[in-house]
C-alpha cells in the first residue's frame with residue numbers, strides 16, 4: 599500500500615515508517631520538523647505545517663498526485679505540562695492540523711485514516727483495566743485535543759471516511775539508536791538521563807494504593823505500537839466499520855519502582871532512587887484492556903518490560 603504518514607520524522611512516526619517499509623508498503627512523510635529529525639527516515643519528506651492556512655490545498659494536491667491508500671496521522675504536540683500552559687497552541691495545532699488534514703482527504707476522496715490518540719483521553723480512571731468504552735474525561739488540554747480529535751474522525755463518516763483511533767498507553771523503547779526518543783518527557787528516558795549523569799531518578803509518590811505505593815502504567819514497546827498501525831491500515835482496507843477505537847498496550851501494569859528495577863538490570867548499574875512528592879493529575883493505575891484490539895485486529899504485543907527498558911538503554 600501507499601501511505602501518507604504525518605509526523606513520520608518523529609519518535610513513533612519513524613518506527614511506523616520503518617515497519618511499513620519492512621512490510622512492503624511505501625511511505626511519504628509530511629512533517630514540520632518541529633521535533634522530527636530528517637535523519638530518522640529515508641522516505642520522501644514534505645516539510646509542511648499542518649495547521650497553516652494553505653495546508654488543505656497543498657495536502658489535497660499531494661494526495662491526488664500520489665493516490666495514497668491510507669493516512670496515518672501522528673503529527674501533534676504532546677507535552678502535557680506545556681499544554682496546560684499554552685492550551686490555545688495545542689488546540690490550534692493539534693486540532694487545526696487534523697481539521698486541515700480531513701478537509702484535504704475529503705477533497706481528494708481519500709477515505710482511510712489511522713489517528714494517534716492517547717490514554718490521556720481517559721483522565722483519572724479508577725478501574726483495574728480501562729476499556730475503550732470507559733467514559734473518561736481528559737484532565738488536561740493535551741488529552742482534550744486527543745478526545746476531540748477522535749470525535750472529528752468519527753464525524754467524517756458523514757462523507758465516507760473510515761477511521762481508526764489508536765489510544766496509545768506509555769510508549770517506550772527503541773528499534774535502533776537512530777530512532778530513539780530524544781525528548782526526555784516520560785519515565786524511562788528521564789530515568790536513563792538521570793542515571794547517565796550520575797543522579798538518582800525520582801519516584802513521584804510512594805503512597806498510592808498500589809502494591810509498592812508507586813504509580814502503575816502500561817508500557818508498550820514502540821516497535822509493537824508501530825505494528826498496530828499496520829494492523830489498523832489492513833483492517834481499514836478490508837472489513838472495517840466506519841469508526842473504531844482501540845487501546846494499544848500490553849494489558850500488564852508495571853510500577854515506577856519495577857521500571858527502575860528493570861533499568862538497574864538493563865544498565866548494570868545499582869543506582870540510588872530518590873523519593874519525591876506525588877504530582878497532581880497522576881492516576882494511581884492506568885492499564886489497558888487490550889481484548890478489543892486482540893479480538894478485532896488479531897494484534898498482540900511481543901515485548902515485555904525488560905525488553906522495552908533494555909532497548910531504551912541500548913539506544914541511549
Ligand SMILES: NC(=O)c1ccc[n+]([C@@H]2O[C@H](COP(=O)([O-])OP(=O)(O)OC[C@H]3O[C@@H](n4cnc5c(N)ncnc54)[C@H](O)[C@@H]3O)[C@@H](O)[C@H]2O)c1
Nearest residue numbers: 605607608609610630631632633634648672673674716769
Ligand atoms: N510518545 C508517547 O508516549 C505518546 C503517547 C500517546 C500518544 N502519542 C501521540 O503520538 C504521536 C507521535 O508522538 P511522538 O512521541 O512520536 O512525538 P514526536 O514529537 O517525536 O513526533 C511528532 C512529529 O510530528 C511533527 N509535528 C508536530 N506538529 C506538527 C504540525 N503541526 N505539522 C506538521 N508536523 C508536526 C513533529 O515534527 C514530529 O516529527 C503524537 O500525536 C502524540 O500525541 C504519543
